[in-house]
Amino acid sequence: MLTDTKIDYTVLDTVNRASIDKVDILEITNKHCRAKLSLFGAHLLSFIPQKDQRERLWLSSAAIFDKSKAIRGGIPVCWPWFADIYPEHHNDESNSQSLRAPGGYPAHGFVRTQDWDVSAISESEDETKITLQPSKLGLFGFEKSLNVEIEFTFAEKCTVKLSSQNLSSISQSITAALHSYLNVPSIDTLELHGIEGKFIDKLEDSRLFDSPARYRIQQEVDRIHLVDDSNKMEKVSVSFDERTTSNVANLSVAHTGHDSVIIWNPWIDKSAKMADMPPEGYRNMLCIEAAISSPHCIAPNERHVLEQIID
Numbered sequence: 001m002l003t004d005t006k007i008d009y010t011v012l013d014t015v016n017r018a019s020i021d022k023v024d025i026l027e028i029t030n031k032h033c034r035a036k037l038s039l040f041g042a043h044l045l046s047f048i049p050q051k052d053q054r055e056r057l058w059l060s061s062a063a064i065f066d067k068s069k070a071i072r073g074g075i076p077v078c079w080p081w082f083a084d085i086y087p088e089h090h091n092d093e094s095n096s097q098s099l100r101a102p103g104g105y106p107a108h109g110f111v112r113t114q115d116w117d118v119s120a121i122s123e124s125e126d127e128t129k130i131t132l133q134p135s136k137l138g139l140f141g142f143e144k145s146l147n148v149e150i151e152f153t154f155a156e157k158c159t160v161k162l163s164s165q166n167l168s169s170i171s172q173s174i175t176a177a178l179h180s181y182l183n184v185p186s187i188d189t190l191e192l193h194g195i196e197g198k199f200i201d202k203l204e205d206s207r208l209f210d211s212p213a214r215y216r217i218q219q220e221v222d223r224i225h226l227v228d229d230s231n232k233m234e235k236v237s238v239s240f241d242e243r244t245t246s247n248v249a250n251l252s253v254a255h256t257g258h259d260s261v262i263i264w265n266p267w268i269d270k271s272a273k274m275a276d277m278p279p280e281g282y283r284n285m286l287c288i289e290a291a292i293s294s295p296h297c298i299a300p301n302e303r304h305v306l307e308q309i310i311d
């Protein structure tokens with residue numbers, strides 16, 4: 001496999017290396033889109049289709065790029081656990097259980113705060129594909145044989161595939177998320193479509209509620225929407241009230257390989273407590289996350305793919 005040092009960026013047509021503070025960045029410009037990908041966290045920071053020149057991802061103006069913490073905005077990669085939902089190790093499918101991550105363990109796993117290596121880049125007339133692998137595995141009680149890589153395809157849409165591979169002879173479990181921050185013109189005028197069924201409300205003692213028929217965001221939300229069929233490609237779209245929000249196209253995010261979709265907005269009070277979130281930032285972002293929020297058991301020599309397509 002090619003490693004980063006073996007990639008000759010001078011011969012690539014669509015990829016440039018750059019940096020923001022201490023973070024190395026790949027800048028992608030091709031026929032269909034422009035994008036920025038941070039090697040710290042394999043964290044996509046920007047995706048702008050050429051067809052409408054509209055930024056799909058929200059990045060905090062107060063985001064920190066000194067590697068002391070995860071970048072606020074874009075698409076953080078949460079692996080091998082999501083939030084504090086830490087999977088029990090070495091279990092079998094009938095016995096997949098979650099534990100709370102021990103105190104002192106980072107929220108959302110250990111890969112969003114480390115450098116990733118570029119393992120492959122390919123270019124064609126229609127797309128640029130970049131594959132990254134974390135530099136360190138086997139941390140916080142996980143086996144080194146539990147591997148992960150992420151593949152970004154930059155085309156008219158951006159496809160992100162997080163692929164977890166169990167290279168050992170025992171079953172291993174993960175939770176995970178592609179924690180996408182969508183850029184929205186105004187939180188007040190948006191409506192979500194394609195979400196139905198029950199959700200766990202993390203702000204209400206994890207009680208179960210029905211998804212609203214007309215889904216708008218008017219307060220802090222931290223919800224785990226449960227999905228029936230994780231093999232189905234499910235699409236969540238966001239529309240805006242055209243009477244109050246001019247010149248915007250609708251957004252959509254499709255998911256597969258997930259068991260839930262997380263909807264998160266910290267709103268006013270929580271934003272005020274976050275140093276890397278500007279006071280009014282919550283008005284222009286909504287997280288729509290493809291998640292595995294119950295431990296998913298990967299059998300020996302099997303692979304699991306969590307996929308998200310941003311349009």
Ligand SMILES: O=P(O)(O)OC[C@H]1O[C@H](O)[C@H](O)[C@@H](O)[C@@H]1O
Nearest residue numbers: 083107108202222223262264287
């Ligand atoms: O502040 P972070 O560690 O990036 O987490 C931000 C948010 O991520 C997810 O959406 C969780 O459901 C939230 O409970 C959490 O607050």
